[in-house]
Amino acid sequence: MNAPSRLELTNKDFESGQEVRWCPGCGDYAVLKAVQRLLPMTGLPKERHVFVSGIGCSSRFPYYMATYGFHTIHGRAPAVATGVKLSNPDLAVWVITGDGDGLSIGGNHMLHALRRNVDLNILLFNNAIYGLTKGQASPTSAPGTRTPSTPEGSIDAPVRPAAFALGAGARFIARAVDTQQATLIDVLHRAHDHKGASFVEIFQNCIVYNDGVYASFTDKDVAPDRQVWLEHGKPMRYGKDNDKGLRLNPRTFRLEPVTIGQDGVTEADLVVHDETNDTLAHMLAMLEGDDAPVPLGVLYCAPTTSYDSTVAAQQAAAPRRRDLNSLLRKGKTWVVQ
């Protein structure tokens, strides 16, 4: 337990030893592995990490981490985590949630954790389905998704997680794909280092109830042409031959995919990513369509004072009094002889 050994932690040190009970082939395994590989890089000892989850497949996550963990109730992880962080700001507090947990039953808590900017690392495992209850449509299911609860196809419009987070006032919004370990770890690292609420949408495949829901942009043969990896200060360029990019159409105020070399397009025409720009972040969060790439990486990062740091500063500024007799005797008193 002494300090030097902590710095030499490996991913194995973060495995709790409890048997992992997700379905074979579940995307959750990949995220678990990525987190276990990331944590040694954070430089924090095991006891400083706390994983708080709600209910759902992904919310079993804390049981598999050899850190502190709290598997709470459906949708409420951001609220419990807020209480943990305000009570001990030295802890790195992670929220593990899913699309049903975090955006349906717990949507309100997500909204308020983000707009308050509590220093939480929120990982939203988005598989666009209710897995643990056996495959009902979720708030991120595409319209027309046929499930036992929507036999004729779902009819409600899905929530766009990144756009929701932006609207809620989140100051850090990122996206990653479960099986793309290197970039997932990069994004998680950025989320961990960000002070304030970090919102990470992880596209996660449910092999049983929604297999292949993201195949159109995650399958190996199409991924390079359907994903754009965002890097601050660099042009938004992608493609198997690295010849595609995103350009701002000044007439529609939208990002549009273009090919370098066609119609006179050069790299200079591409939008350079500025992760501090909320207007750009909104365009990226809303970018959809069969011909458009899915923006991955850090869409938005504009740090500001976190709620917990303000609370801590207020407490630090207050003198700590313990004399209960003086507390009771504040205000008007009188003596009976």
Add this chain to the structure above:
Amino acid sequence: MPSSALAAATATEALDRVTVRFAGDSGDGMQLTGSIFTESTALASHDLSTFPDYPAEIRAPTGTTYGVSAYQINFGAQGVLTAGDAPDLLVVMNPAALMVNVAALKAGATIILDSDAFGTRAIERAGYATDPRGDDSLAPFTVVELPITSLTQQAAQPLGLSKREAQRCKNVWTLGLVLWMFDRDRAPIIEALRTKFRKAPEVAEANVAVLNAGHAYGETAEIPALRRLPVTRSLPEPGLYRTVTGAEATALGLVAGAELTGLDMFLGTYPITPASPMLHHLARLRDWGVTTFQAEDEIAAVCAAIGASYAGKLGVTTSSGPGIALKTEALGLAISAELPLVVVNAQRGGPSTGLPTKTEQSDLFQAVMGRNGDAPIPVIAARSPSDSFDAAIEAVKIAVRHMTPVFLLIDGYIGNASEPWHLPDMDTYERAPVTFRRPDDGTGAFDRDPESLGRQWTLPGTPGLEYRIGGLEKDYSTGAVSYDSANHQRMTDLRSGKMDAIARALPPQEVCEGPTSGKLAVVAWGSTYGPVHRAVVEANRAGRAVSHIHLRHIAPFAPNLTDLLAGFDTVLVPEMNTGQLALLLQAHTLRKVERLNKVTGQPFKIAEISAAIESVLES
């Protein structure tokens, strides 16, 4: 109709008790008038009890009966335990206030009314067919009509206030007059007004002038019905006193409980009537290690408090019935995770949104039983505003000793009412500091104290003690998720065993008035203490042997309760609900109890309890 002591009062013979009620529109400042008069009453060494009675609407349409706000105070010699059954003096600012309150008056009571407010339209608006001053509906009373609005205007306008601003001071004019009637020292009241309006000195001075004008009017008007009335002062135990409301006493008790157990306190809460004043008090106590968090909803409020307890603070959440309903699932989590939590319910009238500003005791079943699964939570109840202090300390101690959520029940009446409080010496309170699990103590997170069954409180951040917990059933020893059937039985037994452990640590239930066995025991809980106690004391004075047993602990009951009740021929249970404690008592003691139930949103009157006692004794 009982008759008013005021009618027969002489200038020399002091009255034992007087009940005064101020009533007006919800924007007329009646609550302020009442609370300032209460402060003056306390400083004049009277015992007292108050009852703020106000509508849910902040500023209801003027002149309507549903917009009437009232503040009642009963004061006099020692032993004032209720706000008074019926007022001796009613001060009304408009016809609606008269309409609503006249029925409650004693015969011979005095009514002071603002005649400027009795225009034709206002009289109609209040629902009177004709001017009540012109018919015989007020015949049993002494009516003093004064043009209070114009008198206030005359006093305030020279100080530069507009007509409208001046009119707003009419409650203070009335206060001045009533201060004169009861021979009060104006100096501390003037000081209080100057403090209240310190940001607007011209308004402060206008109010002082108006107060003095009201006082001078009493002095000089020579209206026979306006007399100085000596009232007996109280001879309480020597010591230091202040007035306190239940909301403030609860807040202070929670802070004291945290300090006595060596913890900082975290309040997660959401605004709700009538619980919000607890948040307002605690939000100002950061110096005493209090963090307050106004969450996005009731659920987040309790969940944040649970998160705080998990991380080593004393988690507290405060609410009222509808909010408690929303917290229910989270309470199960706190039970399952074996974490301390104090849940304060300032009960109001239900069901649903119900009567937000009125009082009731109808959330007892909700506290004792209202959860999925076998999910026991200890329930304790405060009986008066100042008693909330000790009740809150006890709630904290049970929560941390047994690692469990605890319900503390107060109600709208206790929360808002104020009474004199003989300030305790906190150095005499037993400290019970919590010990958190340490890396080297050789214990596990799920090792439990054999007496209390409280588990080892293990804080995130402690090296080497990393553990996982949650709402899934867990293995008794390791805490790992377990669906094993024998283990679930064992964990269920552990949770109910904790209630037995709490019961074993309770002091024996005592009889607070009357013999320890006999013909009749009146068994009550919560804010019915005042009227029940007075009624039982009076019955004993009248030669009847009646006992009063007041329960602080409702879940679990004190172990001797069954035997204690077995010593009485009849047990009468008065409650402001349809018989919730009565049912619990019958189930627990397997004996029949008599019920007295009142669900009007108003506290019991002493006379109502007395009548029930007489009726039981005669049958």
